Amino acid sequence: MNIPFTKAHGAGNDFLLTWAGQVPGGDIPAMARAICGRHTGIGGDGWILVQDAGIRLFNADGSEAEISGNGTRCAAALLIDSGRASNDVTINTGAGPKHLRLIERTGRRFLFEMDMGLPIYRENQVHYTLPLEHGAQDVTILDVGNPQCAVVVDRIPEDWKVLGPEIERHPHFPKRTNVSFVRPVDEHTIEARFYERGAGATLSSGTGSTGAAVAAILRKVATSPVRIITEGEDLRLRWDDSVYLTGPAEIVGVGEFYFAGTPI
Numbered sequence: 001m002n003i004p005f006t007k008a009h010g011a012g013n014d015f016l017l018t019w020a021g022q023v024p025g026g027d028i029p030a031m032a033r034a035i036c037g038r039h040t041g042i043g044g045d046g047w048i049l050v051q052d053a054g055i056r057l058f059n060a061d062g063s064e065a066e067i068s069g070n071g072t073r074c075a076a077a078l079l080i081d082s083g084r085a086s087n088d089v090t091i092n093t094g095a096g097p098k099h100l101r102l103i104e105r106t107g108r109r110f111l112f113e114m115d116m117g118l119p120i121y122r123e124n125q126v127h128y129t130l131p132l133e134h135g136a137q138d139v140t141i142l143d144v145g146n147p148q149c150a151v152v153v154d155r156i157p158e159d160w161k162v163l164g165p166e167i168e169r170h171p172h173f174p175k176r177t178n179v180s181f182v183r184p185v186d187e188h189t190i191e192a193r194f195y196e197r198g199a200g201a202t203l204s205s206g207t208g209s210t211g212a213a214v215a216a217i218l219r220k221v222a223t224s225p226v227r228i229i230t231e232g233e234d235l236r237l238r239w240d241d242s243v244y245l246t247g248p249a250e251i252v253g254v255g256e257f258y259f260a261g262t263p264i
Contacts, residue, residue, distance in 0.1 A: 001026070003035060003257045005042060006078055010070025010249045012203030012232020016044040016257075017078050020051045026261055029062030035257045036060035042257050045199045050075050052084050054092030059198025066094035067145040069114060069206015073249035076100045077110040081251060095145030108251040114206070116243040119144050119214045126218045132166060139167070140215035144243070147177040147197070148211030152219055156181050156193055164195025178205065180212040184221040191229040204232035210245055213237040 001024045005016040016035055023031070032047040034040070036059075048071050049056040055075045057065045072091055079085035080102065087102035096117070103111045121142035130139045130149070140150045149167055157163060160181045167179045179195040192212040194205040202208075209228040216222035217239060225238040235247040 001259045001261070003031065003259050005035065005255060005257055006251060007042065007044065007253045007255075008074035008077060008249060008251045009232075010073045010204065010206060011230055011235060011247050013068070013070040013205055014044050015046050015048050015068070015071045015074050016042055017048045017050050017075060020049045020056070023049055024259070026259075029058065029064075030261050031259055032058035033060065033062040034259055034261065042255070045196070045202050046071055048075055050078060052079070057094070059196070060200070061198045063198040064094070065146060065198060067098070067207060069116060069210060069245055070204060070247065070249070071206070072098055073100065073110070073112045073114060073206065073247060074251075076102075076112055077108070077249040077251055080105075080110065081108060093145070103246065110249045111246065112249060113244050113246045116144060116207070116210050116245050118242055119210070121214075121218065126215075130167065130170065130172060132163070132170070137163075137167075140218060141177075142211055142214060142218075144207050144210045144214065146207050147173060147175065148180065148208065148215075149173070149177045150180045150182050150212050150215035152182045152184070152215060152221060154183065156183055156191065160193050161195065161201050164201065168195055168197055178208050178211065180205070180208045180215075182212040182216055184216055185229070187223050188225060189227045189229065190216050190222055193231065204230040204235070204247075206235065206245055206247060209235045209247075210237060210243060214239065214243065
């Protein structure tokens with residue numbers, strides 16, 4: 001079976017996008033794992049099925065996620081580039097409808113401001129003691145459309161890629177969680193690393209950046225607006241009537257993936 005795709009990335013967080021009507025019948029999670037394979041597939045942090053009014057996101061491990069901030073921007077870029085949407089676009093996600101406003105475009109590179117909505121959190125989880133194998137960790141637990149656990153640190157731990165999966169699968173999170181390690185730089189700047197549920201370590205994360213910046217604001221180590229320095233590109237967040245995240249999306253190619261699985 002041939003699966004057509006467009007490849008795009010948001011600040012280095014890369015996705016494969018396929019129009020929903022072009023997806024063959026079969027095991028969607030298996031297709032996601034295959035097409036996202038870094039060495040045996042096309043390679044991506046996730047696979048997004050796109051319709052004119054909405055998207056479904058599958059992580060690289062085949063699990064379905066509520067939302068990706070970077071991935072939703074990539075879907076908006078595809079919709080606009082294909083002539084199916086205007087410069088203001090609302091996309092239905094598993095976390096509800098999200099509105100994106102195109103700020104600028106150069107070729108197939110887009111810059112969007114996306115309304116992420118208001119975060120959900122409990123005051124007693126802004127500073128929450130999470131027991132880990134090698135000692136307790138002070139974390140911030142919140143929801144920005146998907147679950148987030150932010151670890152605010154003086155410096156990014158050298159072993160963050162080891163701590164990330166331990167926190168992601170901690171019993172406190174029965175549905176797993178996205179993890180960010182957040183280093184305050186100054187009042188309006190943080191640096192972050194991301195271990196995403198179902199994808200592992202990623203160069204950037206839209207919802208992770210949102211969770212990281214909101215956690216920093218809640219813990220009073222940063223003030224809106226906040227620049228988030230990632231391993232990919234910087235993202236910017238402001239929190240007033242809602243939380244708005246600004247970042248890039250770039251379409252880098254198209255092709256077909258030859259899926260060897262058996263259709264239903």
